[in-house]
Amino acid sequence: MAEHPPQAVNFAAASKAALLDPQLRGNFRRAMDGLMSKRAVQFADAKEWHDMRALAASVRLRTLAKLPELLETLEANCTRNGIQVHWASTTAEANAIVLGIMKRVDAKLAVKGKSMVTEEMHLNAFLEQHGIEALEADLGEYIVQLDGTMPSHIIMPAIHLNTKQIAHLFKRKIKEAESIEDAAYLTDLARRILRKKFMTADVGMSGVNAAVAETGTLCLIENEGNGRMCTTVPPVHIAFMGLEKVVEHLEDVPPVISLLPRSATGQPITTYVNMITSPRKEGELDGPREIHLVILDNGRSSVYADPELRDTLRCIRCGACMNHCPVYTKVGGHAYEAPYPGPIGKILVPQMEGLAKRGEMPHACTMCNACVEICPVRIPIVEIMGRLRVEAVRPGDAVKDAGAQASKAEAMVWKGWAAMNASPTAYKIATMAMSKLGNAAPTGLPLLKEWTSVRAKPRFASRTLHDLAREKGIPDV
Amino acid sequence: MSDARSAILAKLRTNRDAHPVTPPPSDTTVLAEKRWAPEERLPRIRRLMEAVHTEFLEATEADWSVVVREFLVREGAATLLYAPATPDGATLASAFPPSPPRGEGRGEGNLTLVPYDRPVEAFKERLFEGIDAGLTSTLGAIAETGSLILWPSVEEPRLLSLVPHIHVALLRADALYDTFWQAMRDNRWAEGMPTNALLISGPSKTADIEQTLAYGVHGPKRLIVVVIR
Amino acid sequence: MTTATAPQPTPPRPSKVYFFGTCLVDLFYPEAGMAGMELLKAQGLTVVFPQGQSCCGQPAYNSGYRDEALKVARAQLDLFPEDLPIVVPSGSCAGMMRKHWPHLFHGEPDEAKAVNVSSRVWELTQFLVQVLDVRLEDKGEPMRVTWHASCHAQREMGVVEEPKALLRQLANVELVELKREKECCGFGGTFAVRHPEISAAMVGDKVADIEQTGARRVVSGDCGCLLNINGALEGGRKPVQGQHIAQFLKERLHG
Numbered sequence A: 001m002a003e004h005p006p007q008a009v010n011f012a013a014a015s016k017a018a019l020l021d022p023q024l025r026g027n028f029r030r031a032m033d034g035l036m037s038k039r040a041v042q043f044a045d046a047k048e049w050h051d052m053r054a055l056a057a058s059v060r061l062r063t064l065a066k067l068p069e070l071l072e073t074l075e076a077n078c079t080r081n082g083i084q085v086h087w088a089s090t091t092a093e094a095n096a097i098v099l100g101i102m103k104r105v106d107a108k109l110a111v112k113g114k115s116m117v118t119e120e121m122h123l124n125a126f127l128e129q130h131g132i133e134a135l136e137a138d139l140g141e142y143i144v145q146l147d148g149t150m151p152s153h154i155i156m157p158a159i160h161l162n163t164k165q166i167a168h169l170f171k172r173k174i175k176e177a178e179s180i181e182d183a184a185y186l187t188d189l190a191r192r193i194l195r196k197k198f199m200t201a202d203v204g205m206s207g208v209n210a211a212v213a214e215t216g217t218l219c220l221i222e223n224e225g226n227g228r229m230c231t232t233v234p235p236v237h238i239a240f241m242g243l244e245k246v247v248e249h250l251e252d253v254p255p256v257i258s259l260l261p262r263s264a265t266g267q268p269i270t271t272y273v274n275m276i277t278s279p280r281k282e283g284e285l286d287g288p289r290e291i292h293l294v295i296l297d298n299g300r301s302s303v304y305a306d307p308e309l310r311d312t313l314r315c316i317r318c319g320a321c322m323n324h325c326p327v328y329t330k331v332g333g334h335a336y337e338a339p340y341p342g343p344i345g346k347i348l349v350p351q352m353e354g355l356a357k358r359g360e361m362p363h364a365c366t367m368c369n370a371c372v373e374i375c376p377v378r379i380p381i382v383e384i385m386g387r388l389r390v391e392a393v394r395p396g397d398a399v400k401d402a403g404a405q406a407s408k409a410e411a412m413v414w415k416g417w418a419a420m421n422a423s424p425t426a427y428k429i430a431t432m433a434m435s436k437l438g439n440a441a442p443t444g445l446p447l448l449k450e451w452t453s454v455r456a457k458p459r460f461a462s463r464t465l466h467d468l469a470r471e472k473g474i475p476d477v
Numbered sequence B: 001m002s003d004a005r006s007a008i009l010a011k012l013r014t015n016r017d018a019h020p021v022t023p024p025p026s027d028t029t030v031l032a033e034k035r036w037a038p039e040e041r042l043p044r045i046r047r048l049m050e051a052v053h054t055e056f057l058e059a060t061e062a063d064w065s066v067v068v069r070e071f072l073v074r075e076g077a078a079t080l081l082y083a084p085a086t087p088d089g090a091t092l093a094s095a096f097p098p099s100p101p102r103g104e105g106r107g108e109g110n111l112t113l114v115p116y117d118r119p120v121e122a123f124k125e126r127l128f129e130g131i132d133a134g135l136t137s138t139l140g141a142i143a144e145t146g147s148l149i150l151w152p153s154v155e156e157p158r159l160l161s162l163v164p165h166i167h168v169a170l171l172r173a174d175a176l177y178d179t180f181w182q183a184m185r186d187n188r189w190a191e192g193m194p195t196n197a198l199l200i201s202g203p204s205k206t207a208d209i210e211q212t213l214a215y216g217v218h219g220p221k222r223l224i225v226v227v228i229r
Numbered sequence C: 001m002t003t004a005t006a007p008q009p010t011p012p013r014p015s016k017v018y019f020f021g022t023c024l025v026d027l028f029y030p031e032a033g034m035a036g037m038e039l040l041k042a043q044g045l046t047v048v049f050p051q052g053q054s055c056c057g058q059p060a061y062n063s064g065y066r067d068e069a070l071k072v073a074r075a076q077l078d079l080f081p082e083d084l085p086i087v088v089p090s091g092s093c094a095g096m097m098r099k100h101w102p103h104l105f106h107g108e109p110d111e112a113k114a115v116n117v118s119s120r121v122w123e124l125t126q127f128l129v130q131v132l133d134v135r136l137e138d139k140g141e142p143m144r145v146t147w148h149a150s151c152h153a154q155r156e157m158g159v160v161e162e163p164k165a166l167l168r169q170l171a172n173v174e175l176v177e178l179k180r181e182k183e184c185c186g187f188g189g190t191f192a193v194r195h196p197e198i199s200a201a202m203v204g205d206k207v208a209d210i211e212q213t214g215a216r217r218v219v220s221g222d223c224g225c226l227l228n229i230n231g232a233l234e235g236g237r238k239p240v241q242g243q244h245i246a247q248f249l250k251e252r253l254h255g
């Protein structure tokens, strides 16, 4: 436990900056509108959607039901296949494991396919500190890395930038780049640069979309081929997974990898489904000679403790909840200042990093339930959000830093509110006072000030519905 | 390290046993019901794969090697990487006279046949910088999603289908499945997975630049499926 | 709809119903509440408005103060003793009562009573269409309107088509749907004051969507949304006006 309570991350301030950037807002609005309509096409058949979702949810729930056993089976089968398994409780431990491997093979250059777990670890920065170049190979991640920022979406890391902005970035950062604002040109340029890197890299790194306990197989899905490059060309491959990514059977993979891309980007399947079961075997001509699997906890085993909060771990990281979140669409991913933005971020990050630092995240939500409606594994995101709001003001040990937002003043307000609404007499007096005096309240009052920053003042009616009903003789019983 | 292992597993066990989860049964009816009439499968595969820029050639067991050769010559390819130890590799080689244009292997016109017969370490630069096309077999294709199934092997290395700019894949028209799920069940994949198994549904692509689809970002720029009837 | 509660079995047409007005209607839109009761009465029903009612408890529930929410919700339980439907002119409050009360009262001594009350809750338009199968005769002038769907009506109560079906029954009303009908207006209870800038951006998008329909009136079934949208329309001096569907329907029927 940290000596000093961690500094709270100020979502409101970060989002304000995003809101003032019309370019950014336009980029997100267009992109999210497109993604939502493409997804809808994939799930036009309501019964298929319902049944697939039930199946995928059951697969993920079965993982949660047998989590420790499945991880042991996964480890045993990977080991038997020649994949070396490492366990890390914290991101620091995971980084140390990676560094140990890199040092042993004297690695200078590592190429990496998309992996959100390595974002949790801030692995690139860590490796750079140790003199190892860690290069992102997914085009979106590559762009973001060139720009020195973070991914703004877990599936489409550079979605906050448009072609023109990316062309300018390439021109600034890449010697041979010409000023051509064309996606095909920019893609081809990245291809030429990165192919050299794949060829010479000492280590390839990747995430894992599903790890099959039964066979010890690591499944990765992608469109670009960078994941296959990272896991096939360099002599060493290090794969990273959050401990919840295991599934029991090989047959559990098809529903997950069907719903993931359909939900994420509206494509029926990704270009590549890459299933890796062992390093290069005797006689094989290519593939890495070593594969390492790093299984990271980083707070997940604590999330697992609470029967309600545990559902957070069902997530398959499709990002659809972001695409459908009206708050995310307005502020973009960077405003969250977290590896996972949007709805899943709002429930996962506070549990990982604690409510002292991340207490505001569960409040950055109107509880509209758009995410819950489309989540392919049926995570009750908004219920978890509500629960985290409870934990934020109630000291306890269900979530890290529970009670960090407890405020006597706020608690008093709600006590007063409850007293007023639980007694008909008190309610009558209070509503009468509001009807008579409410409209005289100065707009400078707290709350009213925020409300009226863009809206007219709400007008209290001069008589309440209770009054009108009584006057019209509507029976009371 | 093993400390982390036992700590994590112990914690998971304690937490799970305090509140066990009872998962609903996994009802796979929805997967089992995804069926297409045999004559619908190939057109569907073709439609789905063409939608993501895959190209198709039609051939027979007797002429596919010539079809492939003529296609690549027409497209101006100079080198074709192949797996010499496979039956398909042997068939392919027979379509190329042993008079190489550049003194290597076999060739026809300007097209040289290059065998993938060494460990990649001895071959990387050539592979990345001197190969236009690669030819692989497949285990079949999947109607639901329009995907080829590949199981690279000792004889047919993994990078054949990844590094060359053009990937030519042979698809036997009788090896079609309805779903990925059906393919893995019918062939009992769970009893023994290869080093690497793949589904490939088109040429490499990305939409990372403003949602604009661009093909050929890291893997092959073109995918040519040769349907053999 | 998986998030919405299971569709209620349609009960036989009752002769009497309870009306739960909700605190926002009480304070800001009492005419909408009255109009809701009049629509029900016009169908020949006796409407009971228990004077002891206040609020469903949602504000505290969504702010993390479950004990306070429970206290307020509990104070409503004895107001509906007869086994009659409880009609609520708000998808959000109806959703709180239908979907969240069973969870809120879980393990409490009065859980059974709460579950019983909860199971009788109906959103107003849902009740008018599904239970009463109303037929509306439009006496108003020709008018173009648009419909704002509240998030909780759609996703907690499963009310999507009912209100639009009612509007389409009106011969002189042209309903032009929003481009992004399903998108939240940015109210979200305390969200609007906790994150005023984001809320403003959201309602800004909503207002733009409303304006592009060319409608003079935006009709909705939830007063939280209406407070927000009307506040923004008025603040931005837009000629469009937001109105509760009950009040709008009542006006149309009276010409």
Ligand code: SF4
Pocket (backbone or CB within 6 Å): A314, A315, A316, A317, A318, A319, A320, A321, A322, A343, A344, A371, A374, A375, A376, A377, A378, A379, A381
């Ligand atoms: S919470 Fe659901 S919708 Fe969001 S990323 Fe995870 S699986 Fe996808």
